[in-house]
Amino acid sequence: MLELIELPEPQPGPGEVLVEVLASPISPMDRLAMRGLYPLELAEGVGGAQGVGIVVELGEGVGELEAGTVVLLPVRVGAWRERLAVSASAVVPLSPHRDPVAACTLRIEALTAAVLLTRLEPGESFVHSPGAGSVGRYLTILARERGLRSIALVGSREPIADLWGLGADNVLVREPGLASRLRALGLPQPRLGFDGSGGATSGLLGSCLQPGGELVVYGATSRQPVELPVSQLVFRDIRVRGFWLHRWARAVGPAQLRSELEALAAMDLQEQVVGRFTLDQWPAALELAERAGARGRVVFTPATSQRPAPA
Numbered sequence: 429m430l431e432l433i434e435l436p437e438p439q440p441g442p443g444e445v446l447v448e449v450l451a452s453p454i455s456p457m458d459r460l461a462m463r464g465l466y467p468l469e470l471a472e473g474v475g476g477a478q479g480v481g482i483v484v485e486l487g488e489g490v491g492e493l494e495a496g497t498v499v500l501l502p503v504r505v506g507a508w509r510e511r512l513a514v515s516a517s518a519v520v521p522l523s524p525h526r527d528p529v530a531a532c533t534l535r536i537e538a539l540t541a542a543v544l545l546t547r548l549e550p551g552e553s554f555v556h557s558p559g560a561g562s563v564g565r566y567l568t569i570l571a572r573e574r575g576l577r578s579i580a581l582v583g584s585r586e587p588i589a590d591l592w593g594l595g596a597d598n599v600l601v602r603e604p605g606l607a608s609r610l611r612a613l614g615l616p617q618p619r620l621g622f623d624g625s626g627g628a629t630s631g632l633l634g635s636c637l638q639p640g641g642e643l644v645v646y647g648a649t650s651r652q653p654v655e656l657p658v659s660q661l662v663f664r665d666i667r668v669r670g671f672w673l674h675r676w677a678r679a680v681g682p683a684q685l686r687s688e689l690e691a692l693a694a695m696d697l698q699e700q701v702v703g704r705f706t707l708d709q710w711p712a713a714l715e716l717a718e719r720a721g722a723r724g725r726v727v728f729t730p731a732t733s734q735r736p737a738p739a
C-alpha cells in the first residue's frame with residue numbers, strides 16, 4: 429500500500445550531509461519494488477531508487493562538500509521525500525547549472541547504458557531494444573560519444589525522429605523479417621545485443637546477431653520471459669546472459685563506481701521527462717508512469733519551490 433506520511437526531520441550524523449530532494453523519477457525499479465518484484469528492499473520502505481538533491485547542511489567531519497552543492501544521490505535511498513541524510517562520500521556533485529530533473533536518471537539508467545557499452549570494441553555495432561526507453565536512449569547517445577554504431581529497435585514509428593536526433597545510426601520498428609532487413613540495408617551482423625524488452629523481442633534481437641553472438645538481457649519492459657527459438661541456440665550458437673547493475677557495482681567497488689558516475693555527471697545527458705509532480709500528487713504521477721505508451725520519465729520534484737536560483 430502507498431501513502432504519503434510525515435517522517436521525523438532527518439539530522440545529518442558524522443560524515444553525512446542533509447540533502448533536499450530536487451528530483452526523483454519513477455523508475456522501472458520503483459515500479460517493480462512497489463509490486464514486491466525487486467530482490468532488494470527500498471530504504472525504510474520509501475520509494476525513489478535514485479534522485480538529485482541539494483546539500484543544505486553538513487554533518488560533523490564533512491569537509492569536501494559545501495551547502496548549495498547539487499548532487500546525485502546514492503541508489504535506493506528512498507528519494508521520494510523532501511529531505512534525507514546521506515553519507516557525504518556516496519553523493520556525486522553535479523554542475524549547479526544542470527537541470528536536476530533532466531539529470532535524475534544518471535545513477536541507474538545512464539550508468540547501465542555506459543557499463544553495457546564497455547563490452548564493445550571501438551567502431552563495433554550493436555542492436556538493442558527498447559530503443560526509446562530511458563536506457564535505450566542513453567545507449568544511443570553514449571554510443572555516438574564512443575564511436576560505436578547503434579541499431580535501435582522500437583515498437584512503433586513514433587519515437588524514430590527523436591532517436592535520429594539523439595544520433596542513432598539505425599532505428600527500425602520491431603517486426604518479423606528484421607534480420608533480412610538489416611542484411612538488405614548492408615549492415616553487418618552485430619556480435620552483441622542488449623535486451624531490455626524480453627518476450628518475443630528477445631528472439632528478434634537474437635535473429636539479428638552473428639553466429640556465436642551474445643544477447644545481454646538487462647530487463648523486461650514486456651514483463652514476459654525471454655523467448656528465444658531453440659534454432660538460435662542450437663544452429664546459430666547464440667548465447668544469453670543477464671546483466672544487473674547492482675552486481676556490477678559490487679564487483680568493481682566504490683572507486684570505479686564513483687569514477688563512472690563522475691564521467692556521466694560531466695556530460696550534458698538529459699532524460700526525456702513526461703511529467704513533473706509534487707509528492708502530494710503521487711496518485712496522478714503513478715497513474716501516468718504506469719500508462720503504456722507514456723514516452724519519458726515521470727519525476728517527483730519535492731523541493732521545487734524552495735530551490736535557490738543558480739549563481
Ligand SMILES: NC(=O)c1ccc[n+]([C@@H]2O[C@H](COP(=O)([O-])OP(=O)(O)OC[C@H]3O[C@@H](n4cnc5c(N)ncnc54)[C@H](OP(=O)(O)O)[C@@H]3O)[C@@H](O)[C@H]2O)c1
Nearest residue numbers: 456558560561562563582583624646647648649671672673
Ligand atoms: N539490469 C539492470 O541493472 C537494469 C538497469 C536499468 C533498467 N533495467 C530494466 O531495463 C528495462 C528497461 O529500462 P528503461 O529504464 O529503459 O525502461 P523504460 O524507460 O520504462 O522503457 C520504456 C519503453 O518500454 C517499452 N514498453 C513496453 N511496454 C511498456 C509498458 N507497459 N509501459 C511502459 N513502457 C513499455 C516502450 O518501448 P517500445 O514501445 O519500443 O516497446 C517504452 O518506450 C526495465 O525492465 C528495467 O527494469 C535493468
